[in-house]
Amino acid sequence: MGAAVLLMAPVLFALVYVIPHAHRNPLAETAVWSLLVMASFAGWGSLVRWLVARDEQLDLGLRVAWGAAVVCFLGGALMTLSLMKRATTFAIVEAGLALALASMWIERARLVRAFQFSARVARREPRLTFMVAVVLGLVALQYCGGIAEWHTNPYDDDIAYLAFVKKMLDTGTLIEPFSFRRLSALGGQSLFIELVSVRAVPSQGHTFDRSVCLLMVVLLLWGFRSGRRRTPILAFILGTTFFLTLPSIAINTASYYSGVAFFLALFRTVMWLGQRPAWKNALPLAFVAAAVCTLRQNYLPVPAFTIAAVYARTILVPKCEIKLGARLVEPLWVAALSIAFLAPWMVVAYQSNLTFLYPVMNGTFNRELALQASGMTLIRECYMQVWTAIEGLPLQTLGLFVIGAALVRETNPKRPLWAAAIGSFVGFVSLVHGLTQSDAGNIGRYAYGFGTAFVLLTFFVLTSRVSAVYSRVTRNHLAAGLVIIAVCIQFFDSKRTLNITYTRMFRNVEQLAHQTPRASRVEAPEVDLYFRLQHVVPKGARVAVLLDEPHYLDFERNPIWNLDMPGYSSLPPGMPFFQGSARLKEYFAKIGVRYLAFVRPEYSRYHYRREYWVEMLTDEQEIWRLFAPYLLDFLDSMTDLARHSKHMFDERGLVVLDLAEGT
Numbered sequence: 001m002g003a004a005v006l007l008m009a010p011v012l013f014a015l016v017y018v019i020p021h022a023h024r025n026p027l028a029e030t031a032v033w034s035l036l037v038m039a040s041f042a043g044w045g046s047l048v049r050w051l052v053a054r055d056e057q058l059d060l061g062l063r064v065a066w067g068a069a070v071v072c073f074l075g076g077a078l079m080t081l082s083l084m085k086r087a088t089t090f091a092i093v094e095a096g097l098a099l100a101l102a103s104m105w106i107e108r109a110r111l112v113r114a115f116q117f118s119a120r121v122a123r124r125e126p127r128l129t130f131m132v133a134v135v136l137g138l139v140a141l142q143y144c145g146g147i148a149e150w151h152t153n154p155y156d157d158d159i160a161y162l163a164f165v166k167k168m169l170d171t172g173t174l175i176e177p178f179s180f181r182r183l184s185a186l187g188g189q190s191l192f193i194e195l196v197s198v199r200a201v202p203s204q205g206h207t208f209d210r211s212v213c214l215l216m217v218v219l220l221l222w223g224f225r226s227g228r229r230r231t232p233i234l235a236f237i238l239g240t241t242f243f244l245t246l247p248s249i250a251i252n253t254a255s256y257y258s259g260v261a262f263f264l265a266l267f268r269t270v271m272w273l274g275q276r277p278a279w280k281n282a283l284p285l286a287f288v289a290a291a292v293c294t295l296r297q298n299y300l301p302v303p304a305f306t307i308a309a310v311y312a313r314t315i316l317v318p319k320c321e322i323k324l325g326a327r328l329v330e331p332l333w334v335a336a337l338s339i340a341f342l343a344p345w346m347v348v349a350y351q352s353n354l355t356f357l358y359p360v361m362n363g364t365f366n367r368e369l370a371l372q373a374s375g376m377t378l379i380r381e382c383y384m385q386v387w388t389a390i391e392g393l394p395l396q397t398l399g400l401f402v403i404g405a406a407l408v409r410e411t412n413p414k415r416p417l418w419a420a421a422i423g424s425f426v427g428f429v430s431l432v433h434g435l436t437q438s439d440a441g442n443i444g445r446y447a448y449g450f451g452t453a454f455v456l457l458t459f460f461v462l463t464s465r466v467s468a469v470y471s472r473v474t475r476n477h478l479a480a481g482l483v484i485i486a487v488c489i490q491f492f493d494s495k496r497t498l499n500i501t502y503t504r505m506f507r508n509v510e511q512l513a514h515q516t517p518r519a520s521r522v523e524a525p526e527v528d529l530y531f532r533l534q535h536v537v538p539k540g541a542r543v544a545v546l547l548d549e550p551h552y553l554d555f556e557r558n559p560i561w562n563l564d565m566p567g568y569s570s571l572p573p574g575m576p577f578f579q580g581s582a583r584l585k586e587y588f589a590k591i592g593v594r595y596l597a598f599v600r601p602e603y604s605r606y607h608y609r610r611e612y613w614v615e616m617l618t619d620e621q622e623i624w625r626l627f628a629p630y631l632l633d634f635l636d637s638m639t640d641l642a643r644h645s646k647h648m649f650d651e652r653g654l655v656v657l658d659l660a661e662g663t
Contacts, residue, residue: 008104011039011097018199019090023517026201027509030147033199034212040096041067046103048287052280057110059223062272064216065265066284067096068192069291069341075191076294076344080351082172084191089169089198131237138244139218145505146210148512150203153252154548154606156181160564161253162202162551164190169197170555175352177364178544178561178575180568183353186345188294189255202551205253213257217243220264221456226271226412226464235463242487243456245494247394248501249445255295259449260456262292266303267457270310270416278330279337286337294345295449297358301430302450306423307334310414353569359434364569369630373436373622384440385432392444393451396493400486405458407479408465417461424454437623459483526552529652534558536648536656537595544588546598546638547654548605561593567630577633581640585659595648596657601635603653610635 018024018032042060045067049058071092078084104111122129152158160181168174168190176182189209196207221240224231231239243260250256266288273281289303311331346356355363359371373380389398405421428447435443462480530552537543539557546563547553553560567577571591576583588596601610613635616628642655649656 008101011036011101011104015097025513025517026204026515027144027147027512030196030200030204030207031144031211034147034196034207036097037093037195038064038212038215039100040093041065041071043067043096043098043100043103044070047099048284050103052276052283059219059225061216061219061221061223062265062268062284064219065261066269066287068216069262069265069284069287071096071195072188072191072291072294073287073341073344075194076186076188076342076348079168079173079187079191079348080344084168084194085172086169086198088172089195093195128233128237132233135237135240135244138241139215141502141505141509142214142244143211144509146214147200147204147207148505148508149206149210150508150512152203152205156252156254157205158549158551159547159607160562161190161193162205162549163553163562165193165197165205166202166551166553167555167560168194173348173351175348176562176564177353177571178566178569179564180365181564183355183358183363183365183569184297185254186294186297186342186349188291188345189253189258189296191294192258193253206250209253209255209257210248210250213261214244216261217257217264217456220261220268221460224268224460224464226461229464231460231464235460238484238487239456239459239463242459242490243452245491245498246452247494247497249394249441249448251445255299256445256448258295259292259299260452262288262295263299263302263450263453264456266292266306267416267420267453270306270414270419271412273310273414278333281330282333282337286334286341289334289338290341290345293342296446298431298434298446299427299449300357302423302427303338304423305426306419307331307338309419309422310416313415314413354572364571366568366570366574369568369626371435371437371623372433376436381433381436384436385429388432388440388443388447389428390440392440392442393447394444394494395451395455395490397486397489398451398455400482400489401455401458404462404479404483404486405454407475407482408458408462409476410461417457420454420457424450437626438621442621459487524552529654533597533649533651533654533656537597541595542593543595543597543656544593545596546608546634548599548607563634565627565631566634567627577630581637581644584634584637585641585645588659594658594660596638596641596645596659597649598638598655598657600642600653600655601639608635 014032014036018029018036041064045058045063045065048066048070049056049063074092075084078088152162160179164174164176164182164187167176174182174187174190192208192212193205196212197205200207218240221231221236221243224236248256266285269285269288273285285307289307292303293300311334315327315331349358350356350363353363353365355361355365358365376384395401402421405417408417410417427450431446432443435446462476462483465476465480526549530547530549531554534543534553534557537558540559542559542561544561544563545553546566550560550562566575576587588594599608601608608631610632613628613631616624617632619625619628641657641659644662646658646661647655648658
């Protein structure tokens with residue numbers, strides 16, 4: 001009992017440290033809280049394990065991933081009722097921690113044995129222990145580096161993504177009918193960032209994706225099994241180091257490492273499927289599949305086609321003793337539960353943007369700004385597919401991994417590697433086809449999640465399958481050798497950026513570790529500026545905003561619509577463009593907006609600079625050439641409205657207009 005209490009003590013001490021309101025060092029506070037969020041995920045995941053695999057051992061990585069997927073569903077359900085506020089966030093995390101502590105107590109004997117076994121191995125294999133310690137040191141550095149990374153993207157995070165999180169904390173939901181970024185994602189990533197943000201500041205918006213999800217990936221790799229075979233420890237060291245040293249192409253707080261984590265969890269859950277009642281196999285698979293779909297809209301085809309490939313062979317097998325109806329039970333369970341777990345997010349999407357499934361259903365989207373290139377032909381699209389595959393991802397040896405996956409002979413009847421390959425391929429082709437206005441580098445960011453997860457799955461499947469000693473070389477050995485060579489080549493390619501990456505991490509961590517504890521006296525000056533701006537508007541009055549940093553606003557005090565990227569999305573009958581400011585004023589009056597807050601183009605620090613968008617008129621990417629006239633027209637209309645409307649606030653380029661009263 002004493003050993004079990006000792007294992008549970010860190011969780012209890014962490015709760016005592018971080019739950020009470022106090023001024024703490026921002027690095028320590030956010031690190032402790034984010035680890036508690038992960039422990040909470042493990043608690044919810046243990047509940048799923050208790051329901052579907054009570055008598056089976058389940059590694060920590062899958063428990064964390066399953067639990068995160070459960071929290072995603074709970075968050076979406078609460079958002080439909082506008083209940084996902086700050087207090088609810090604490091309640092979900094605390095409930096998960098209670099489940100985690102209960103699970104630790106129930107499984108205390110197994111946990112003690114596991115630690116004792118690890119201690120014996122460490123004594124017998126000091127060299128391997130040292131290598132594992134180095135890898136864990138890299139994980140710890142990158143975990144703290146993600147928390148300390150204060151560079152948010154002013155063109156994405158500052159104007160939209162951080163405001164989404166603040167709005168959820170204030171209002172319990174995410175209704176943004178004028179935001180293209182809200183339209184093009186169901187919102188799961190924002191929910192997960194909200195879970196961490198109750199003990200973090202906006203500049204720590206990368207914590208969930210680059211810290212929590214990075215650790216989730218490492219745990220999923222550590223617990224990897226192919227059948228009954230564990231990954232050899234050297235393969236774990238090599239594969240994990242490969243993942244940790246991949247160049248990051250993340251430019252904002254959107255889904256990157258979270259995509260890797262949940263896709264890897266999806267593939268590993270497919271490998272976990274076995275001889276159980278259909279609903280028990282379907283429950284965790286559906287939870288993870290639904291969670292993946294909420295992260296990015298372009299992720300939707302990957303789980304759909306992966307799961308279809310998993311069950312296609314079982315259903316379509318020509319000669320089988322089991323009747324077709326019985327073979328259909330499990331896939332139907334998966335489909336039904338996936339839709340059920342995704343339904344709350346679809347409801348909230350309709351509440352916000354009048355669509356259940358963008359881009360199949362346009363909702364508030366402006367069809368004139370479609371994302372497919374106007375002059376695209378079949379040959380040009382084929383070229384773009386190849387160009388993106390070669391240059392869009394940081395995986396310079398992707399082709400070798402594909403060859404290795406093609407060579408492997410899977411003994412698992414579900415063919416998880418084959419299913420992952422099909423899902424990733426369809427997802428990639430669909431992504432490029434739907435975004436041909438962009439270029440390889442930008443499109444590659446959207447494929448990073450499932451592309452990297454597929455590569456990691458290939459490496460670990462192959463190295464697990466050749467862990468036993470054979471008297472002859474098999475094709476699996478050749479495939480494993482190929483992917484090991486690919487990993488080594490990727491190391492040399494990544495070496496060029498590692499010095500810059502780690503120098504920046506150490507500098508950011510050191511700076512945050514010595515930062516003054518959070519208090520009102522050290523808040524950014526914009527906090528007071530935006531406070532005064534908002535308080536000239538009557539409480540409860542609707543406000544439309546076009547500001548550089550709307551996350552400083554109080555979304556509970558006033559219903560606020562963030563205009564984000566004017567032109568892409570708007571309520572019916574559609575925002576008028578190129579018709580003058582008078583028509584725009586009429587439109588706002590029609591939808592019940594009297595107050596308008598905006599930043600003057602000449603004062604905007606980032607996204608709303610007029611000269612910047614004049615340059616975009618001749619940009620090489622069609623997506624910006626088409627959008628630039630809309631934003632320029634809107635900025636000019638704002639300037640004209642400012643001449644003829646009452647100014648309620650005008651300071652440092654931030655203006656609040658009363659559109660119902662003239663000057």
